[in-house]
Amino acid sequence: MKKLFLNGPFSPHHTDNLMHSEGDLSEARENFISRRFRNLDVLLSSRYSWMNDYLSEGQKIIEIGSGAGFSQLYLKQTLTLTDATQNSWIEKFIDATDMELDDNSHDVIIASHNIHHFYSPYKFFMECQRVLKPGGVILIQELNTSLMLRFLLKIMRHEGWSYDKDVFDEDAIMNNENDLWSANCAVPEMIFSQASRFNQTFEKLTIERNQLCECFIFPLSGGVIAKTRVPELPKFILDMVLLLDKILIKILPSVFALGRQVVIRKGI
DSSP: OOOSSSOOOBOOOGGGOOSBSTTOHHHHHHHHHHHOOHHHHHHHHHHHGGGGGGOOTTOOEEEESOTTOGGGGTOSSOOEEEESSOOTTOOEEOBTTBOOOOTTOEEEEEEESOGGGOSOHHHHHHHHHHHEEEEEEEEEEEEOOOHHHHHHHHHHTOOBBOOOSOTTOTTOOOSOTTOTTOOBTTHHHHHHTOHHHHHHHSTTEEEEEEEEEOSTHHHHTTOSSSBOOOOOOOHHHHHHHHHHHHHHHHHOHHHHOOEEEEEEEEOO
16 A cells, blocks of 8 residues: 555654653543543544444443443443453453454444554454354444544654555564554554455455544544643534534545544344
8 A cells, every 4th residue: 555645654662652641541531531621522422423323222242442431421332341451440351352252242343443553453353253243243433544644643653654564464463462552553544445355354244334534623632542732622613623524534535534434244
């Protein structure tokens, strides 16, 4: 996959990061729940609320890599929060690439902004294929390495990207297996821009929604875990930002689309 500008690879070290509190989930959770910073609230709502269309009562729903556990604030159905780190709000320790879950046992698997951290996305999707019930879905909210996102990452030195990997190679390593915050932000775009190859590689899985989203609302949030200072904006201005984002993404997605919403269904 070739990019005209900022092609990379770009691999900043954690100590280069100009954002604050990287990886501090407890601080991020406590600050948001106590204050409910409006900009971030709007961003998180846009990231999770669309998933409610795919959720219904009685389903067995699990979130992989739940992080600070914000999904519970926006999803209408009960779900199990899991992660590869132990925190008081996490209900089950789960390695996304080796889930200790029964075959055909879950209706929905949710993954929000974590696939670009997995050392082997291939293993993650193989596990999803095994764990999901026939007809079950994976609901994914992820990054998209548009020109604007690559520029922001370069400026803030928060996370890096590399297109020099084959995401469909079962032996390929995308990130440092021993560093949960290691990141290759190009991974989601490399996976989901090749839908036919995805469907061929994971024979029981089919991408049925692949929608670009988010532009200025992302940086205006100040960050979900890692933080940078931004002014809190009135709701009506944030609503205008969401509308502007949609227009910009429709006109020039390769420049402005910072996010991606994906639905993957397991065949019956």
